[in-house]
Amino acid sequence: MCADxxxxxxxxxxxxxxxxxxxxxxxxxxxxxxxxxxCVASPTNTHFRLTKExxxxxxxxxxxxxxxxxxxxxxxxxxxxxxxxxxxMVGHVFLFNxxxxxxxxxxxxxxxxxxxxxxxxxxxxxxxxxxxxALWDLAPHDISIFNFLFNSHPVNVSARGQKCLGxxxxxxxxxxxxxxxxxxxxxxxxxxxxxxxRQITIVGDKKMVIWDDLDNVGPIKLYDKHVEKTAVFYExxxxxxxxxxxxSITIPHIGFREPLKAQGQYFxxxxxxxxxxxxxxxxxGMDVVRTLCAVQESVEQNGACVRT
Numbered sequence: 001m002c003a004d005x006x007x008x009x010x011x012x013x014x015x016x017x018x019x020x021x022x023x024x025x026x027x028x029x030x031x032x033x034x035x036x037x038x039c040v041a042s043p044t045n046t047h048f049r050l051t052k053e054x055x056x057x058x059x060x061x062x063x064x065x066x067x068x069x070x071x072x073x074x075x076x077x078x079x080x081x082x083x084x085x086x087x088x089m090v091g092h093v094f095l096f097n098x099x100x101x102x103x104x105x106x107x108x109x110x111x112x113x114x115x116x117x118x119x120x121x122x123x124x125x126x127x128x129x130x131x132x133x134a135l136w137d138l139a140p141h142d143i144s145i146f147n148f149l150f151n152s153h154p155v156n157v158s159a160r161g162q163k164c165l166g167x168x169x170x171x172x173x174x175x176x177x178x179x180x181x182x183x184x185x186x187x188x189x190x191x192x193x194x195x196x197x198r199q200i201t202i203v204g205d206k207k208m209v210i211w212d213d214l215d216n217v218g219p220i221k222l223y224d225k226h227v228e229k230t231a232v233f234y235e236x237x238x239x240x241x242x243x244x245x246x247x248s249i250t251i252p253h254i255g256f257r258e259p260l261k262a263q264g265q266y267f268x269x270x271x272x273x274x275x276x277x278x279x280x281x282x283x284x285g286m287d288v289v290r291t292l293c294a295v296q297e298s299v300e301q302n303g304a305c306v307r308t
Contacts, residue, residue, distance in 0.1 A: 067285035074286035090285030112204030123193035218251035
């Protein structure tokens with residue numbers, strides 16, 4: 001079944017998928033005994049309410065990012081899902097991107113060595129939203145990616161934002177996240193930029209790597225570059241020479257799969273096999289929301305450091 005308030009969208013769904021029942025009342029889905037699971041793909045400020053209702057009706061839920069607008073709401077949903085013995089999964093779709101999966105495996109293998117720092121850029125001219133600011137619209141993607149890659153969540157954050165267009169919502173945010181192991185991460189998100197960019201750069205002591213989601217030919221570029229410390233001769237303790245090692249650039253083959261389809265299949269597999277969706281479960285969703293709240297608090301305090 002598919003529910004939407006826009007009857008034109010419902011007609012398009014019905015024309016494409018003839019066997020799907022359509023309705024303008026989402027309660028029809030929740031009340032149906034034939035429906036085992038639902039996907040909540042609605043405005044952000046409705047995620048908590050709709051997900052809660054679906055869980056209360058005994059449905060498994062895949063909720064689009066972010067799970068809710070506060071850590072407290074996320075915790076309530078997590079506890080409700082456990083009580084109902086239903087799976088609650090968050091739609092952090094980039095965790096199913098082939099390039100991100102490759103990066104995760106490469107980092108775990110030690111290929112980059114010790115991670116020094118990383119940064120991401122997620123910009124474009126629009127599209128503008130009026131329910132949440134650019135931070136809550138775009139940053140959940142990058143925060144969930146870094147949490148996934150580093151298998152942790154930030155310890156503290158600091159950020160600055162600006163309302164360039166004069167409305168009540170920040171259109172740009174620069175956020176710095178500190179992860180365990182002294183890994184510094186910078187996130188730049190913007191609705192007001194001349195270029196659409198979706199990139200992540202990670203710098204290690206062995207190699208460096210760039211992921212470009214908009215590069216269909218070679219989304220991953222691996223740089224055999226690093227810095228070597230040499231101390232052939234020195235007069236005082238701690239004196240050494242830094243030499244840059246310039247190596248080749250490798251473009252590994254990354255198999256393509258549709259992330260949204262892979263995400264949906266993962267959700268279905270978890271339900272059918274009765275396996276918790278650990279990759280992006282309620283706790284992972286809550287970690288992202290807790291970080292978003294800390295970043296928002298830092299923006300409102302003009303860049304103050306905030307613990308997550």
